[in-house]
Amino acid sequence: MSLELEPIVSGLRQHLPPIVRWAGEISRRLRHFDIALDGKSSGSSNTDALTIADLTVQELIVSALRDGDPLFKSCRIEAEESTGALSVFAADGEYVISIDPIDGTKQYRDKSGNGYAVMLHLRSTATVHYSLVFIPETGATGTWVEAYGDTVKCGEDDPQRPAIDVLREMTPIDCSSRPDSKKIYLIGFQQNDSQRAQLVTSTGLVGVAPDDMPGSIYDHLASGDFGGSLIHSPNVYDFPVSLHIARILGGDAVWVHDGESVHFAETWNDDRADMLRLPGIVACSANPETLQTLCSLAHDWDPVRYRD
DSSP states (O other), rough: OOOOHHHHHHHHHHHHHHHHHHHHHHHHTTTSSBBBOOOSSSEEEEEEOOOHHHHHHHHHHHHHHHHHHHGGGEEEEESSSOOOOOGOOOSSSEEEEEEEEETTTTHHHHHHHOOOEEEEEOOOOOOOEEEEEEEEESSSEEEEEHHHHHHEEEEEEOOTTTTTHHHSOOOOOTTTTTTTOOOEEEEEOGGGGGHHHHHHHHSSEEEEEEGGSSSSHHHHHHHTSEEEEEEEETTTTTTHHHHHHHHHHHOOEETTOOOOOOOOOOOOOETTTTEEEEESEEEESSHHHHHHHHHHTTTSOOSSSOOO
């Protein structure tokens, strides 16, 4: 039986903000302890970082989805970690809820910055329909990013009020006044991230490698502080939120080799990092001209993530 999209989006907007806020508070508290874990071996320190907080936060969000609106269990679920009652959700279907419990785990674990995020999104094969991101330590009380319909919101939390009210009353991003930054976030090129960032800078844009990134990109992309991203084989847990923001703001996410809009009909399992990824190299921006520049630069770069 086909599911209707709007009730699922409405249910997520109603049930998930307080849960994601709680998850952010838990992650902020756990960060004070020795929480690092082993378990991933892709060779990338950004990808392989894993903490107790990743597992704890995912357990909380999956449990909330299980016990919330019954429609949630009619969706498939994809989660970056393996914890939680994942088996109670649909094995197939049109819509998938995807979770990244701690985006930016390396920065979170190493205490090298405060831009890590708790996030989830709802998507179909063609596109993303709902995104919710909470960045617990950005701003005085945390920062929200929410996207749905033709709306993108980004702003500070107010823990004195219910999370649902904070988001409902937040002013949407105005495309006409949003800055158009030249900064482009690069990741996924293994040991070549910095070199690829320099090539982006040579086009007149400004390439930013992972070690120079202030945190998760979502609030920076929504606000216009960043113009987009160039990612090798992005994973399906966090990248789709960038795609969602860019499309609402008038841009897109495309494969650089042919300029085709990204979809989710084809993924591959990265056994080294234990996660699902999109194939090839993807450019994402709210500015179509920036997309053209990135595609012209990277169209013949190696689309294979690992060569050894």
